[in-house]
Amino acid sequence: MAAGITNFHLLVSGFLQRRGQRHGLHDLFVPMHLAHAKGDTSVQLMAWNDRWRDVADDIANCAMPSDPADVRVFVYAFSWGAGWGFVQLAKALRRHRISSECAVLADPIYRSRWLSLSWMSLCTMSMFTPTITVPSNVCEVHWFAQNTCRPCGHDLVPEDRKQTKIHRPRVLPHTPHTLMDDAHEFHQLSLRIAASAATEAQAA
Numbered sequence: 184m185a186a187g188i189t190n191f192h193l194l195v196s197g198f199l200q201r202r203g204q205r206h207g208l209h210d211l212f213v214p215m216h217l218a219h220a221k222g223d224t225s226v227q228l229m230a231w232n233d234r235w236r237d238v239a240d241d242i243a244n245c246a247m248p249s250d251p252a253d254v255r256v257f258v259y260a261f262s263w264g265a266g267w268g269f270v271q272l273a274k275a276l277r278r279h280r281i282s283s284e285c286a287v288l289a290d291p292i293y294r295s296r297w298l299s300l301s302w303m304s305l306c307t308m309s310m311f312t313p314t315i316t317v318p319s320n321v322c323e324v325h326w327f328a329q330n331t332c333r334p335c336g337h338d339l340v341p342e343d344r345k346q347t348k349i350h351r352p353r354v355l356p357h358t359p360h361t362l363m364d365d366a367h368e369f370h371q372l373s374l375r376i377a378a379s380a381a382t383e384a385q386a387a
Contacts, residue, residue, distance in 0.1 A: 186223060186248075186249065187223070187245055187246040187247050187248060187249050188223050188224070188225050188245040188246060189223050189246050189249050189253055189254050189255060189384075190219075190223055190224040190225070190255050190257075190380065190381075190384055191224075191225050191227070191242055191254070191255065191256045191257065192215060192219060192224070192225070192226045192227070192257045192259070192377055192380075193227050193229055193238075193256065193257070193258050193259070193260075193272070194208045194211060194212045194215070194226075194227070194228045194229065194258075194259045194260070195208070195229045195230070195231055195233075195258060195259070195260035195261070195264030195265065195268040195269055195272075196208040196209075196228070196229070196230055196231060196260075196261060196262075196264050196364070197231055197261040197262030197263050197264050197265075197292075197364060198231060198262055198263040198292075200230070200231075200261075200264075200364075201230070202228075202230065206364060206365075207261065207289075207362075207363075207364025207365035207366070207369075207370075208228060208259070208260075208261055208264070208364050209228060210365070210370070211259060211364075211369075211370050211373055211374070212226065212228040214374065215259075215373070215374060215377050218374075218377070218378070218381070219377055219378075219381050223384075224381070224384070225245065229264070229268065230264075230268075231260075231262070231263040231264035231267055231268040232263075232267070232268065233268065235268065235271040235272045235274075235275045236275045236278075238272060238275065239272060239275030239276045239278065239279060239281070240275075240279075242254065242256065242276065242279070242281065243279040243281065246281075251279055251280040251281045252280075254281045254282075255284050255380060255384070256276060256281060256282070256283045256284060257283070257284055257285050257286070257376065257377065257380055258272065258273075258283055258285075258286040258287070258288075259286070259287045259288075259369075259373040260286065260287075260288050260289070260291070261288070261289040261290065261363060261364035261369075262289070262290055262291070262292045262334075262360070262363070262364070263292055263294050265286075265288035265289065265290070265291030265292070265315075265326075266291040266292040266293045266294055266315050266337060267292075267293075267294040269283075269286055269288065269291070270315065270316070270317065270318065273317070273318040273320055273321050274318050276320060277318060277319075277320045281320070282320045282321070282322055283320060283321045283322065284322050284323070284380070285322060285323045285324070285325070285376055285380075286321060286323070286324045286325070286326075287324075287325045287326070287369065287372055287373045287376060288324065288325070288326040288327070288336075288339075289326070289327050289363040289364050289366060289369045290327065290328055290329055290334075290335060290336040290360050290363040290364075291315055291326060291336050291337060291339065292334050292336065292337060292360075293313040293314070293315050293337040312337065312338075313337055314337060314338045314339070314340045315337050315338070315339050315340065316340050316341075316342050317339050317340065317341050317342060317347050317349060318342050318347075319341070319342040319343035319346045319347060320346070321341075321346075321347050322346070322347065322348065323347070323348045323349075323350075324339060324347065324348070324349045324350065325350050325353075325372060325376075326339060326349075326350070326352050326353070327352065327353050327354075327355055327363060327366060327368060327369050328352040328353070328354050328355070329354065329355050329356075329358045329359065329360060329363055330354065331356070331357060331358060331359050331360075332359045332360055333360070334360055335360060336352065339352075353368065355368060
């Protein structure tokens, strides 16, 4: 049996961003796809509310017959795509013993699974401000935040500090939430990490 797809770069858009629209994640997807979507590497643009169990199942199926430890998943996400989609994907991947090697998040926003608590997405600087728990099968997280307007990025907390390294947020001044996915700094770091992953894969 031929080797499977073992390198995945998933770009997850935010709330109200839909397929067919041009937005920051789409503009990041195009150069990343052109540079890296070949051979054993897949680059995909996803929605924040995709069926993440199905996505994880698809990754596991595409990677066969490779060992789960050899599967490398990188995530680049914005808003609810970061605070919800990325988290749900990581949880779903854990069922297959697959880790997310690195994530780059732009202004991650907490989302409750309960409609009655949807107001928490806008909550900042108060006793009710939520945090986003990063699953233990995520190895490393870089993230960008802004404090210009609401909603603004919620703090990230590792489920297991020994397993997950979360870097300090890089605050982008004078950048509203709606433009965080367009931020040059977010795109630059994402493309750099994708390029580094490709170099490591070739050397392996």
